[in-house]
Amino acid sequence: MPTRIDMAKFAKFCKDMGFVYQSSEIYGGINGFWDYGPLGVELKRNIKEAWWQDMVRNPPPGPSGQEIRMVGLDCSIIMNPKVWVASGHVATFADPTRKCPGCGKFTRADQLWAILAESDWMNSLLQEFDPVTGKYDSPRLMKWAKGKGQKLAPNLALVKNPEVTLSFLATRVNGQPEAPPSLQEFTRYVATEQLEATGLQEPCPACGAPLGEAKQVSLMFESHAGLDKTEESKVYLRPETAQGIFANYRNVLDSTRLKLPFGIAQVGKAFRNEVTPRNFTFRSREFEQMEIEFFCHPAESQQWYEYWRDLRKKWYSTLGIQSDNLKPREQGADEVAFYSIGTTDIEYLFPFSDDPQELEGVAHRGAYDLGQHAKHSGMAEKFMYFDEERWNADSAGRTTNSFKEWMKTNPPAADVEKYQFTPHVIEPSAGADRFTLAVLCEAYTEDKVPDAKGNEETRVVMKFHPRLAPIKAAIFPLVNKDGMPERATALYRALKPHFNVFYDDKGAVGRRYRRQDEAGTPFCITIDGQTAEDDTVTIRDRDTLKQERVKVADVRGVIEKALTPGV
Numbered sequence: 001m002p003t004r005i006d007m008a009k010f011a012k013f014c015k016d017m018g019f020v021y022q023s024s025e026i027y028g029g030i031n032g033f034w035d036y037g038p039l040g041v042e043l044k045r046n047i048k049e050a051w052w053q054d055m056v057r058n059p060p061p062g063p064s065g066q067e068i069r070m071v072g073l074d075c076s077i078i079m080n081p082k083v084w085v086a087s088g089h090v091a092t093f094a095d096p097t098r099k100c101p102g103c104g105k106f107t108r109a110d111q112l113w114a115i116l117a118e119s120d121w122m123n124s125l126l127q128e129f130d131p132v133t134g135k136y137d138s139p140r141l142m143k144w145a146k147g148k149g150q151k152l153a154p155n156l157a158l159v160k161n162p163e164v165t166l167s168f169l170a171t172r173v174n175g176q177p178e179a180p181p182s183l184q185e186f187t188r189y190v191a192t193e194q195l196e197a198t199g200l201q202e203p204c205p206a207c208g209a210p211l212g213e214a215k216q217v218s219l220m221f222e223s224h225a226g227l228d229k230t231e232e233s234k235v236y237l238r239p240e241t242a243q244g245i246f247a248n249y250r251n252v253l254d255s256t257r258l259k260l261p262f263g264i265a266q267v268g269k270a271f272r273n274e275v276t277p278r279n280f281t282f283r284s285r286e287f288e289q290m291e292i293e294f295f296c297h298p299a300e301s302q303q304w305y306e307y308w309r310d311l312r313k314k315w316y317s318t319l320g321i322q323s324d325n326l327k328p329r330e331q332g333a334d335e336v337a338f339y340s341i342g343t344t345d346i347e348y349l350f351p352f353s354d355d356p357q358e359l360e361g362v363a364h365r366g367a368y369d370l371g372q373h374a375k376h377s378g379m380a381e382k383f384m385y386f387d388e389e390r391w392n393a394d395s396a397g398r399t400t401n402s403f404k405e406w407m408k409t410n411p412p413a414a415d416v417e418k419y420q421f422t423p424h425v426i427e428p429s430a431g432a433d434r435f436t437l438a439v440l441c442e443a444y445t446e447d448k449v450p451d452a453k454g455n456e457e458t459r460v461v462m463k464f465h466p467r468l469a470p471i472k473a474a475i476f477p478l479v480n481k482d483g484m485p486e487r488a489t490a491l492y493r494a495l496k497p498h499f500n501v502f503y504d505d506k507g508a509v510g511r512r513y514r515r516q517d518e519a520g521t522p523f524c525i526t527i528d529g530q531t532a533e534d535d536t537v538t539i540r541d542r543d544t545l546k547q548e549r550v551k552v553a554d555v556r557g558v559i560e561k562a563l564t565p566g567v
């Protein structure tokens with residue numbers, strides 16, 4: 001089984017440091033909602049700003065070296081509900097869900113095994129199981145079944161029929177000559193045996209009672225606009241930012257006079273009434289998306305799909321995500337949406353799961369979305385694109401320069417589609433919170449460093465890419481005398497307009513370094529006795545621990561260099 005991070009422990013670290021807090025914690029919290037603390041808000045802002053800078057303001061050239069034209073939008077969260085009828089969300093944005101007749105809790109049916117693997121009773125059971133050898137000790141599991149198991153999941157097969165379940169596990173787990181089973185497989189063995197031995201349904205993750213049948217349940221959050229709470233006043237909180245872009249496609253074309261291909265980007269909140277919010281912020285009910293709809297000629301759409309798919313994967317690596325942990329996966333025919341010509345999920349190996357999980361989907365959506373809005377709005381002509389440049393360029397051998405006149409000659413449909421068509425759309429759709437979580441997981445490192453006396457000590461260091469680091473530099477006067485605080489304050493004030501910097505004069509310098517390591521600050525700048533003599537300071541690198549003497553006037557340049565985008 002892969003090494004797993006204890007998400008409860010990790011969430012506590014994130015809380016203690018001020019990265020992420022549970023929403024409304026003083027009232028017991030609310031499932032699926034999170035707040036970002038002082039460090040977290042800077043981290044997430046840096047992520048969104050890096051995305052905007054690299055994808056919207058300065059995307060790399062296209063497949064033939066051409067400039068990429070991108071603009072932004074900021075749409076309302078509540079839109080005319082007809083948008084969501086046209087997009088298909090009202091009818092089909094739902095997940096298969098199973099209700100537990102025992103405790104009344106709902107579970108997402110298509111993720112049941114993964115959810116079961118994370119349940120309290122499974123985690124308690126795992127403590128009796130040796131994940132390194134993949135073996136278990138039958139008497140320990142028997143003791144669990146008769147003790148903790150009775151309390152946590154009295155209906156579980158292992159609790160009801162421990163002898164039968166254990167003999168089954170002996171053949172399937174200990175008897176397995178190949179690799180040890182994954183956590184989900186192990187869970188499945190426990191529950192499969194339950195099915196075979198007792199004829200019960202799969203167990204509820206919360207209480208172990210047999211679950212009911214799967215039913216589709218809508219994920220749309222509903223509200224009402226206006227004081228009358230009627231069917232007519234019903235509105236939805238947007239479940240994605242994309243539809244605001246499609247609904248404004250014509251407005252953007254008219255106000256910017258952009259020509260294909262071009263992209264429209266939006267960053268904003270989305271809401272999904274997820275059946276089983278889980279894995280810290282990974283699956284929340286309120287989250288932020290960073291979405292691009294890239295409109296292009298149908299004949300060129302495949303190359304644009306490949307451009308965005310490759311670029312988006314590369315972007316994560318340039319921000320410090322190790323390539324080995326990034327797993328782009330082309331969706332299979334069984335999972336891809338019916339209108340999609342191709343979809344690649346860029347997945348990340350989060351430490352809470354043995355399977356990679358989606359960070360972003362890059363979808364070739366064909367003409368589906370614009371086609372739907374053309375149909376439902378009754379304004380089909382607004383969604384057709386006339387490619388004037390191509391029409392003018394292809395004038396050779398034509399008797400008229402007027403497209404209207406030419407249409408009267410009944411040209412073949414394939415010829416017409418060269419000039420007038422519904423654009424195809426490539427959609428790279430990323431989650432700002434999911435990437436923030438990936439960045440937090442990837443950055444979290446425990447290493448050994450020498451303490452003040454030269455002894456080895458364990459430090460926690462958040463190895464954020466400098467562009468994403470919440471604090472770029474911390475400034476320390478070595479001691480609070482001999483003019484050092486004044487010089488340190490002057491440097492702090494000089495850097496503050498440019499970067500998020502932090503001034504700390506409390507405690508031993510070693511302690512101050514540790515605090516900044518935990519916050520992921522790439523540079524610690526110390527003003528010491530020598531500063532008064534030659535106007536230099538030391539800059540300590542968070543990762544290498546190397547200290548360099550640098551002229552005060554050069555400090556800003558050192559930080560700026562580390563923040564240069566690298567896509």
Ligand SMILES: Nc1ncnc2c1ncn2[C@@H]1O[C@H](COP(=O)(O)OP(=O)(O)OP(=O)(O)O)[C@@H](O)[C@H]1O
Pocket residue numbers: 240272274281282283284285286287288289358359360361429430431432433434435
């Ligand atoms: N509940 C959620 N919490 C946090 N981020 C989310 C959530 N749902 C979607 N996202 C983010 O929005 C992106 C685009 O949304 P999309 O509709 O493609 O997700 P999805 O395929 O439904 O995701 P999943 O399969 O994980 O439910 C996802 O890749 C993810 O980063």
